[in-house]
């Protein structure tokens with residue numbers, strides 16, 4: 001067994017004390033952090049004090065990075081090659097050379113049979129994806145995916161349809177807002193440190209929050225107004241808000257006239273969608289809606305309707321998000337302090353951006369296997385739609401794929417119905433996981449390649465867009481404890497074995513950084529000093545008279561969209577009321593707590609100690625009828641699958657729904673702390689793998705209904 005080493009970043013492992021400015025890796029937000037290291041060991045982690053918005057703050061998960069590093073021996077410690085059936089947990093330890101040769105040989109065989117396009121990679125996505133995209137592109141495959149079909153896809157496409165930029169192309173200026181409207185965007189628990197701090201600061205400055213969610217989260221506890229809306233009905237509410245804004249002439253006529261198309265069509269569509277009309281569906285009193293609209297029109301333009309990525313995931317989510325942004329536009333709350341602001345990149349502020357690794361690789365000619373960008377013309381081919389891969393695996397149409405690499409992404413925890421997903425993945429010739437933890441998919445893979453923790457590795461540099469764009473660095477703080485490797489090294493080694501090493505011709509990460517920074521005027525040493533370099537002195541806002549840059553075909557906000565028309569979709573559709581839940585039937589909702597990052601952190605020693613179980617929330621009026629008492633054992637079932645859990649009887653969940661935190665019910669025996677604790681919502685989502693919002697592409701997870709009984 002031979003293990004070739006990845007080089008440490010210079011300075012790592014040296015004796016004495018040093019501060020390393022880096023980026024947290026306990027969730028996908030990647031907050032800037034400061035890591036104190038003494039004699040090669042991390043002693044303290046805090047927020048990067050050079051970043052004013054961050055200060056020294058960390059969330060609980062960020063603070064538990066130390067626990068990941070030093071207390072968690074239940075993570076992959078060396079490469080593993082499967083020796084028994086998939087999922088049987090029979091492995092043999094391999095050296096890196098052997099494991100990489102094994103993966104490369106299988107990939108070669110797949111490429112020989114199906115071409116490069118026969119290789120698929122799914123990534124958690126985000127800041128460092130230039131590396132993974134490069135690897136896939138170098139193989140000649142267009143099939144790079146993110147996890148977005150279970151996350152932001154509906155909101156992403158809705159934002160694009162109105163403004164021409166995706167969901168991350170818009171940022172929200174919470175701090176200066178007067179009124180923040182959140183549809184299940186649980187800022188206090190599903191948190192990003194800076195955003196949560198800005199939100200609290202806004203409330204301290206006197207801003208109001210209106211929180212709309214079938215479940216009262218901790219964020220609802222901070223709101224001035226909480227509406228416990230019937231699940232999957234926020235689109236009806238939004239249509240009625242637009243109705244009042246237009247009929248009572250409460251919108252920003254100058255802004256809308258100057259910057260939008262299709263107002264007449266929108267106006268005529270919402271003519272009969274009154275607050276009284278929506279009350280029947282949402283349960284929100286009409287008079288409250290009327291008074292709210294008058295209030296927010298007064299607060300405009302310092303108002304934010306967060307189009308969310310946790311906007312209920314249902315069959316009309318796309319239109320829910322689209323109307324939320326349409327309200328922002330009608331209020332003139334675009335590109336103003338306290339409203340929604342276009343995210344700016346380096347070029348937008350007159351600077352040169354980072355050089356991309358992907359730019360060095362020839363374009364791929366083959367179309368995407370999921371049809372994004374050609375068959376589904378309105379779906380962004382960047383992140384793709386992962387669940388649309390599965391019909392292709394089954395039928396070979398438009399072509400066959402043979403290998404799947406899951407990088408920091410767990411399709412069996414995030415996609416609905418893991419049993420159905422695994423049956424499809426079982427058809428593939430190769431399944432590889434590259435991860436810090438044993439994900440559910442890793443446990444069923446052919447090979448696990450352990451990535452070093454975020455404290456033990458450096459990543460490629462990243463450019464953060466926003467009102468004040470910046471370059472950020474994740475630097476290596478300490479040497480890896482186990483026989484793990486950084487992603488840049490793993491992909492480089494695979495690329496070299498697959499004959500495309502010329503695109504990964506760097507010996508260490510510092511060479512990549514230098515390439516990325518070429519021509520920017522910024523040096524590695526400068527970035528090292530503070531972990532980030534801001535590219536603008538203050539937030540950049542475009543001129544609202546002449547300078548707004550909507551990337552839509554018309555160059556304006558499109559209430560009527562030619563892109564949607566081309567895809568055979570309507571600008572707005574009639575609201576489809578969900579059926580009321582009665583008897584033992586409930587809608588299954590899920591969400592997050594402040595101390596876990598979905599399934600990734602379930603086995604973290606510290607976080608597991610804080611929360612290792614997810615009770616099932618149920619409304620008292622429904623619980624009583626079914627004879628369910630608080631704390632009693634209940635059975636939740638769907639399509640022949642049943643699971644038992646403890647009931648939490650509470651009025652803070654809508655009567656139509658039961659709720660559970662996501663990420664629990666782990667099935668990897670080596671994760672002893674989290675193993676079999678709590679309930680996995682995705683396993684209850686039987687038959688939901690192919691159910692999605694046709695306009696947004698995102699899974700309609702909240703369409704899932706279950707039956708509930710005393711156990």
Ligand code: SF4
Nearest residue numbers: 024027030031059062
């Ligand atoms: S929100 Fe918390 S876990 Fe996520 S990156 Fe920031 S500090 Fe880390």
